Amino acid sequence: xxxxxxxxxxxxxxxxxxxxxxxxxxxxxxxxxxxxxxxxxxxxxxxxxxxxxxxxxxxxxxxxxxxxxxxxxxxxxxxxxxxxxxxxxxxxxxxxxxxxxxxxxxxxxxxxxxxxxxxxxxxxxxxxxxxxxxxxxxxxxxxxxxxxxxxxxxxxxxxxxxxxxxxxxxxxxxxxxxxxxxxxxxxxxxxxxxxxxxxxxxxxxxxxxxxxxxxxxxxxxxxxxxxxxxxxxxxxxxxxxxxxxxxxxxxxxxxxxxxxxxxxxxx
Amino acid sequence: xxxxxxxxxxxxxxxxxxxxxxxxxxxxxxxxxxxxxxxxxxxxxxxxxxxxxxxxxxxxxxxxxxxxxxxxxxxxxxxxxxxxxxxxxxxxxxxxxxxxxxxxxxxxxxxxxxxxxxxxxxxxxxxxxxxxxxxxxxxxxxxxxxxxxxxxxxxxxxxxxxxxxxxxxxxxxxxxxxxxxxxxxxxxxxxxxxxxxxxxx
Numbered sequence: 008x009x010x011x012x013x014x015x016x017x018x019x020x021x022x023x024x025x026x027x028x029x030x031x032x033x034x035x036x037x038x039x040x041x042x043x044x045x046x047x048x049x050x051x052x053x054x055x056x057x058x059x060x061x062x063x064x065x066x067x068x069x070x071x072x073x074x075x076x077x078x079x080x081x082x083x084x085x086x087x088x089x090x091x092x093x094x095x096x097x098x099x100x101x102x103x104x105x106x107x108x109x110x111x112x113x114x115x116x117x118x119x120x121x122x123x124x125x126x127x128x129x130x131x132x133x134x135x136x137x138x139x140x141x142x143x144x145x146x147x148x149x150x151x152x153x154x155x156x157x158x159x160x161x162x163x164x165x166x167x168x169x170x171x172x173x174x175x176x177x178x179x180x181x182x183x184x185x186x187x188x189x190x191x192x193x194x195x196x197x198x199x200x201x202x203x204x205x206x207x208x209x210x211x212x213x214x215x216x217x218x219x220x221x222x223x224x225x226x227x228x229x230x231x232x233x234x235x236x237x238x239x240x241x242x243x244x245x246x247x248x249x250x251x252x253x254x255x256x257x258x259x260x261x262x263x264x265x266x267x268x269x270x271x272x273x274x
Numbered sequence: 275x276x277x278x279x280x281x282x283x284x285x286x287x288x289x290x291x292x293x294x295x296x297x298x299x300x301x302x303x304x305x306x307x308x309x310x311x312x313x314x315x316x317x318x319x320x321x322x323x324x325x326x327x328x329x330x331x332x333x334x335x336x337x338x339x340x341x342x343x344x345x346x347x348x349x350x351x352x353x354x355x356x357x358x359x360x361x362x363x364x365x366x367x368x369x370x371x372x373x374x375x376x377x378x379x380x381x382x383x384x385x386x387x388x389x390x391x392x393x394x395x396x397x398x399x400x401x402x403x404x405x406x407x408x409x410x411x412x413x414x415x416x417x418x419x420x421x422x423x424x425x426x427x428x429x430x431x432x433x434x435x436x437x438x439x440x441x442x443x444x445x446x447x448x449x450x451x452x453x454x455x456x457x458x459x460x461x462x463x464x465x466x467x468x469x470x471x472x473x474x475x
Contacts, residue, residue, distance in 0.1 A: 176345030
């Protein structure tokens with residue numbers, strides 16, 4: 008493959024864009040220059056570090072190291088889901104609900120792809136396992152956090168309606184059904200949009216990267232289709248699991264709506 | 275024939291409350307805003323966690339499923355709530371046309387859009403929605419709060435008929451002294467978390 012290696016000078020040229028942007032932001036008093044520079048620096052350091060980590064990991068393709076890496080990724084994703092909630096569940100569930108759902112869906116889908124589709128040896132070969140898991144996890148994280156946020160906000164807003172339905176003898180499942188359906192739908196919108204626009208409006212990042220790195224376009228496209236479907240599967244199942252678990256948790260054993268199990272908005 | 279009995283019921287700042295509402299009896303509760311009248315009704319309907327127990331004809335609330343309990347000890351909230359577009363979609367078991375007429379609503383009311391209903395129309399429809407469950411006990415939170423005098427009287431008469439025909443126990447929260455005079459067999463004031471028999475001092 009004819010990869011054109013990038014020199015530090017090449018990266019400096021692209022970094023100029025960020026500097027110019029920051030300068031403009033200062034001049035136009037947009038007030039985002041600090042955030043812009045900070046996040047650019049942060050992503051540079053994070054990416055360089057992960058590059059080193061992946062290099063070590065690829066050289067020592069041991070199951071324990073791959074599992075450890077996957078564990079760190081899912082923990083960070085779980086935390087990210089939690090902090091994006093306006094009203095999150097109190098106690099360990101605030102973290103556990105999203106993390107568990109991500110674990111169930113992302114890991115299942117990734118392992119399925121590794122074993123049944125790609126067929127690498129060993130099946131946990133880090134060159135495939137880690138990037139795949141990363142892409143699936145990143146999107147599942149979005150779906151789950153959107154879905155959970157929608158569900159808890161909806162329940163809080165429609166508290167009186169939900170309690171009226173309960174007072175009419177409806178089961179909790181029926182009372183929450185509208186909110187649950189809406190929350191799952193909201194969680195799935197980004198991936199559906201991404202699939203519809205792929206190739207026409209946007210060239211997905213993974214495929215673009217492969218093509219830049221010298222892979223024939225048709226091969227890159229095949230991988231992109233695979234990844235897209237895996238992402239859709241992971242996001243869909245993950246969101247359904249997370250929203251369903253959360254909906255259950257909104258009610259107690261006497262089918263009372265328990266909004267006191269959620270934190271107050273913004274806290 | 276069903277007696278609603280509360281034994282040492284405590285919910286937040288309300289209680290302990292001991293009260294028994296006999297079959298075909300109407301008991302009214304008054305009390306200042308914030309005295310906990312709504313909290314008490316919610317606790318009886320098992321919508322809030324509470325201590326003590328409520329029972330219907332000796333059957334404890336905790337021994338039946340929550341939906342079953344709420345269908346037989348039914349709460350009608352002060353501000354009616356709706357979740358679908360049309361009135362009909364909220365009635366699982368249809369509606370008794372006689373009741374509709376009794377409350378001054380046309381049979382076509384079932385096909386109305388809720389967005390076009392007045393607050394008073396919604397309140398009367400919400401009452402019918404609950405009555406269609408044929409509850410043995412009714413917990414009424416200001417059921418005529420948004421109604422004009424004519425509709426108020428219609429609701430009072432309908433509930434009186436229901437109470438006698440179904441031998442239902444009624445626990446009725448009201449601010450209207452005249453209404454309490456008309457409908458109550460016994461009356462209480464909720465003050466400092468306790469029920470005191472009689473009218474306000």
